[in-house]
Amino acid sequence: MRILSARIHSARRDRASGTVSAVVALTALRGGTPVRAFVAVSVPARSAGAAALRTRLLGAAKLGFAARSTPADEAWAA
Numbered sequence: 001m002r003i004l005s006a007r008i009h010s011a012r013r014d015r016a017s018g019t020v021s022a023v024v025a026l027t028a029l030r031g032g033t034p035v036r037a038f039v040a041v042s043v044p045a046r047s048a049g050a051a052a053l054r055t056r057l058l059g060a061a062k063l064g065f066a067a068r069s070t071p072a073d074e075a076w077a078a
Contacts, residue, residue, distance in 0.1 A: 002029045020045045024061035
């Protein structure tokens with residue numbers, strides 16, 4: 001599986017919990033066919049020594065997509 005594009009939508013910061021939630025639109029190439037998926041993720045707003053916020057959001061979305069990406073589970077991908 002190869003990620004072709006990733007865009008962050010609807011990012012919101014929750015000051016009470018110290019997290020940022022967002023929906024990430026991914027386009028991946030699986031078996032020669034492009035698949036579009038929308039993955040909801042949440043990461044810490046600040047993390048000492050960690051990557052930039054954008055990188056952490058995209059990484060969490062890619063990991064979540066890969067973990068749930070099975071041929072039988074196509075219902076959640078749009």
